Amino acid sequence: MTRLDRVEQTPGRLAGPPLTPRTVVIWSVLRAELERRTGAALTVLDVGGGTGGFAVPLAQAGHRVTVVDASPDALAALTRRAAEAGVAERVRAVQGDGDALAGLVEPGSADLVLCHAVLEVVDDPAAVVAALAAALRPGGAASVLVAGRAAAVLGRAMNGHLDVAAALAADPAGTAGSRDTLRRRYDADRAAALLAAAGLVVEEIHGVRVLADLLPAAVADGQPAALVELERALAARAPWRDLAAQLHLFARRP
Ligand SMILES: C[S@@+](CC[C@H](N)C(=O)[O-])C[C@H]1O[C@@H](n2cnc3c(N)ncnc32)[C@H](O)[C@@H]1O
Numbered sequence: 001m002t003r004l005d006r007v008e009q010t011p012g013r014l015a016g017p018p019l020t021p022r023t024v025v026i027w028s029v030l031r032a033e034l035e036r037r038t039g040a041a042l043t044v045l046d047v048g049g050g051t052g053g054f055a056v057p058l059a060q061a062g063h064r065v066t067v068v069d070a071s072p073d074a075l076a077a078l079t080r081r082a083a084e085a086g087v088a089e090r091v092r093a094v095q096g097d098g099d100a101l102a103g104l105v106e107p108g109s110a111d112l113v114l115c116h117a118v119l120e121v122v123d124d125p126a127a128v129v130a131a132l133a134a135a136l137r138p139g140g141a142a143s144v145l146v147a148g149r150a151a152a153v154l155g156r157a158m159n160g161h162l163d164v165a166a167a168l169a170a171d172p173a174g175t176a177g178s179r180d181t182l183r184r185r186y187d188a189d190r191a192a193a194l195l196a197a198a199g200l201v202v203e204e205i206h207g208v209r210v211l212a213d214l215l216p217a218a219v220a221d222g223q224p225a226a227l228v229e230l231e232r233a234l235a236a237r238a239p240w241r242d243l244a245a246q247l248h249l250f251a252r253r254p
């Protein structure tokens with residue numbers, strides 16, 4: 001039984017916004033961790049947390065969240081959003097580069113670290129993951145979301161860009177060259193190895209947006225509840241997990 005199955009059997013108040021096809025898997029994994037720590041107000045670090053899509057709901061659930069992000073505009077939006085949600089006192093915005101994370105956060109201080117859609121764009125992902133691991137207290141957990149390489153190849157090919165698909169498939173980093181907006185993409189093994197190299201123990205890997213980006217809008221918008229359930233059902237299962245637009249890794253510092 002995975003975290004996704006367990007959380008569905010857990011009654012009571014759960015953190016997070018209403019579940020969507022794009023977020024259901026991530027929130028389900030996070031909720032299971034929060035339920036495991038029932039009652040505790042956790043110290044959360046969200047690296048590249050942007051405008052607070054995860055930080056604000058976590059603060060609303062009673063946790064203290066520090067968001068480190070390179071963008072002043074994103075942090076301004078985060079601060080407004082936190083104030084509007086009435087949780088300004090539990091959300092701290094820190095402008096900084098993820099590549100310099102080690103100097104920005106206290107080692108061994110976080111119960112939960114989020115790093116979603118950031119490792120694709122930083123200079124040195126191994127250094128960022130090492131800093132994430134160092135920020136965690138022993139027993140703390142990391143939620144890491146990275147772009148999936150296979151989905152990018154399929155997506156480009158299905159849109160008729162066969163040359164770009166071929167470049168993406170051949171490039172060791174999983175990019176389509178200098179005009180690609182991302183500097184790298186991952187398959188599950190490579191992402192897991194990155195976390196393991198920093199001393200983190202990967203507990204679960206799920207696919208996020210297995211189908212959400214592939215369906216016609218009329219289907220996705222017309223049957224949102226069915227799509228949420230399908231995303232949840234496919235997230236941990238081969239071969240669908242590995243075809244997802246993003247891979248979510250949940251890991252722990254021993
Ligand atoms: C794709 S957004 C993801 C936002 C959020 N984590 C989420 O999943 O909704 C990437 C975020 O990373 C931030 N970012 C990009 N490069 C960064 C860096 N080197 N250090 C810190 N943050 C960075 C951007 O400002 C942006 O807010």
